Amino acid sequence: MLNLGFIRSSACRFSPSIINHSPSPSCFCFSPKQTISFAVRSQMGSFTTLSQSSSRLLFRQLFEKESSTYTYLLADSFHPDKPALLIDPVDKTVDRDLSLVRELGLKLIYAINTHVHADHVTGTGLIKGKVPGVKSVISKASGSRADVFVEPGDKISFGDLFLEVRATPGHTVGCVTYVTGDGPDQPQPRMAFTGDTLLIRGCGRTDFQGGSSEQLYKSVHSQIFTLPKETLLYPAHDYKGFTVTTVGEEMQYNPRLTKNEETFRSIMQNLNLPYPKMIDVAVPANMVCGLQDLESKAN
Numbered sequence: 001m002l003n004l005g006f007i008r009s010s011a012c013r014f015s016p017s018i019i020n021h022s023p024s025p026s027c028f029c030f031s032p033k034q035t036i037s038f039a040v041r042s043q044m045g046s047f048t049t050l051s052q053s054s055s056r057l058l059f060r061q062l063f064e065k066e067s068s069t070y071t072y073l074l075a076d077s078f079h080p081d082k083p084a085l086l087i088d089p090v091d092k093t094v095d096r097d098l099s100l101v102r103e104l105g106l107k108l109i110y111a112i113n114t115h116v117h118a119d120h121v122t123g124t125g126l127i128k129g130k131v132p133g134v135k136s137v138i139s140k141a142s143g144s145r146a147d148v149f150v151e152p153g154d155k156i157s158f159g160d161l162f163l164e165v166r167a168t169p170g171h172t173v174g175c176v177t178y179v180t181g182d183g184p185d186q187p188q189p190r191m192a193f194t195g196d197t198l199l200i201r202g203c204g205r206t207d208f209q210g211g212s213s214e215q216l217y218k219s220v221h222s223q224i225f226t227l228p229k230e231t232l233l234y235p236a237h238d239y240k241g242f243t244v245t246t247v248g249e250e251m252q253y254n255p256r257l258t259k260n261e262e263t264f265r266s267i268m269q270n271l272n273l274p275y276p277k278m279i280d281v282a283v284p285a286n287m288v289c290g291l292q293d294l295e296s297k298a299n
């Protein structure tokens with residue numbers, strides 16, 4: 001049986017669960033496993049060491065073209081149940097994503113949002129209706145409806161892998177970044193799902209939904225740029241065809257976040273972006289897990 005409920009920091013467990021508030025290391029109970037490493041030749045011709053824990057993670061980056069949104073599928077492929085989660089699913093691509101989950105033999109346990117999106121309706125509500133037992137997850141600070149609310153320092157477990165929750169407000173007040181675990185049994189390099197906080201060579205706008213350029217700047221510098229330089233960064237959107245970046249790359253080349261805070265604030269004040277086309281539909285729907293339409297039809 002999978003335990004989908006909250007488990008407090010005093011509980012030790014092996015099944016998928018969310019731990020609220022980081023447990024002390026002595027209590028953190030991933031099953032001790034030997035990490036078996038082997039060398040492969042990388043595209044650059046050099047040898048790279050892959051650990052067993054890296055191949056344990058099944059990872060897919062999925063794209064929704066109307067809103068240029070990335071959805072991420074992660075699963076523990078070594079666990080007998082292959083527990084999986086989706087980050088930032090979009091309503092329009094739910095059927096595609098769920099058929100992939102089925103084809104790969106995964107058990108979807110969480111549908112997670114990085115924040116209340118303004119440009120598309122989340123797929124989490126639809127997914128819950130189609131796959132019984134899936135729990136929707138969002139930050140407590142978002143003020144949105146969901147089954148599970150996460151706070152900074154929480155860990156979201158799926159099998160023997162986990163994501164750590166980091167608060168990265170600025171694009172919206174409730175924005176969080178989900179980072180793969182730090183530890184010998186977790187994927188290397190680490191991966192961070194930054195939502196709209198950090199985009200490749202850019203960042204989320206800060207001109208609505210409680211946005212703040214000061215907060216975004218601090219969030220990135222304290223919660224993302226402090227990760228190891230080789231950490232892979234996966235944003236919720238890309239408008240130019242990029243798919244992934246790294247902490248090191250963005251620290252060197254991000255045209256906004258490499259500037260000092262005052263220059264950054266001025267850049268953000270002068271973006272002059274039109275509001276997202278879907279904002280008036282998307283925000284109210286996403287405040288109720290993407291279910292506004294279904295609920296109003298039922299009433």
Ligand SMILES: N[C@@H](CCC(=O)N[C@@H](CSS)C(=O)NCC(=O)O)C(=O)O
Nearest residue numbers: 118119196202203204205273275276277
């Ligand atoms: N044209 C799109 C919306 C584009 C947009 O505003 N993107 C957001 C993230 S989605 S709310 C953003 O933060 N962009 C930052 C940037 O520099 O582009 C639409 O109409 O949906």
